[in-house]
Amino acid sequence: MRKSGLWIGLALAAVVAWTLWPAPRPSATTPAPAAASRPAPAPAQHGAAARQWPDFMPAEAAATVLAIERRGPFPYRQDGAVFGNRERLLPARPRGYYREYTVPTPGLEHRGQRRIVTGGSPPETWYYTSDHYRSFRQFEVPR
Numbered sequence: 519m520r521k522s523g524l525w526i527g528l529a530l531a532a533v534v535a536w537t538l539w540p541a542p543r544p545s546a547t548t549p550a551p552a553a554a555s556r557p558a559p560a561p562a563q564h565g566a567a568a569r570q571w572p573d574f575m576p577a578e579a580a581a582t583v584l585a586i587e588r589r590g591p592f593p594y595r596q597d598g599a600v601f602g603n604r605e606r607l608l609p610a611r612p613r614g615y616y617r618e619y620t621v622p623t624p625g626l627e628h629r630g631q632r633r634i635v636t637g638g639s640p641p642e643t644w645y646y647t648s649d650h651y652r653s654f655r656q657f658e659v660p661r
Contacts (some may be wrong), residue, residue, distance in 0.1 A: 572657050575646055580620045583659055586613050586641060594620045594629055601635050605651050611637060621646070 534612060571580065592598060592661055601616035616637050623630035631650035637643035645654040 528531065558619070572653055572655070573650075575657065576621060576632065576648075577636060578624070578632075579621045579646065582619050583644075586619055586636060587659075592619065593622065593644050596620070596629070607654055608635065608637070608645060617641075 531609055562636055585597075590598070597619045598617055600614050602613070603611070603617040616635050619636070619637075621632035621634055622631045623632055631648060633647050633650070635645040635647065635648045635654065637645075641659075642655050646655050646657055
């Protein structure tokens, strides 16, 4: 019984020594891996920012659309709230069909006037307003 305990102890010590032993560092004469000699690819644009948007859409709207598509997170607690269409500028739909989301305005410390309003769940119609619901422009989300 004592001999098996000794062998187990030696085996355990060998495993510990093996895991703690520092890995050899490449020397100046060690060639670099082939992948390091190739230039890095140019970063590709992904998501909403890479899409082509209508001229009336501000650049910040892309991040809002992406957040809507991902179902959050949103920067403002009001984002995703039911839009009541009290102005009646959008087609009449049952309450809860439209949802509103903030499009941030650089330099403002509040939500500002820019919004995206979607219709349906998941969104099937998209509207943008730059003047806090006084006017709307419908747009398609580029894929």
